[in-house]
Amino acid sequence: DVKVTQSSRYLVKRTGEKVFLECVQDMDHENMFWYRQDPGLGLRLIYFSYDVKMKEKGDIPEGYSVSREKKERFSLILESASTNQTSMYLCASSDRDGSRSNQPQHFGDGTRLSIL
């Protein structure tokens, strides 16, 4: 089974702090994603990466950055945390599509981040 591991289940930080959320997958997947989940809004894509050192902005990248130095690890960085970044953060990974397949995304259990 694919395993996507997020480093923390719960995290509490203060406004203005630099926050790192870590995600590791064990299936050699090319694609990795960071989402935030808020009630009534579903999941919104923050950033994604389709290869090492590659990154692409999602729908809501403002206030965030990412790092992918190794294939299995994808980090989300809140440069200067603010209270409106209090949310559930979900990491996902997927294999590169084959010619006839559409590879599903596999999710971690999430990090519930509170910014005080």
Next chain:
Amino acid sequence: GDSVTQMEGPVTLSEEAFLTINCTYTATGYPSLFWYVQYPGEGLQLLLKATKADDKGSNKGFEATYRKETTSFHLEKGSVQVSDSAVYFCALSDTGSARQLTFGSGTQLTVLP
């Protein structure tokens, strides 16, 4: 841009009742469609998928048919169980190298014994 609209919850049913969760989508191309499920305290798991028109995805007694003419992908189950209580997300996959997902807002389902 692409979008997914699913029925608002919460939905509360008795055990063995019939379930329908409506999902409609807007997309410019020919997306793939997915249902994901999120159990309490967990991340999302793929429940089923369909990659082209008229495909039917099925898993664990759940079914959904890709209807291009009505741009819909409604989730159904004939007899729900208490263990089906979860949040259900409809999603579509755009074309592109990484196949980003666009999610609906989620529907909370509670099944009572």
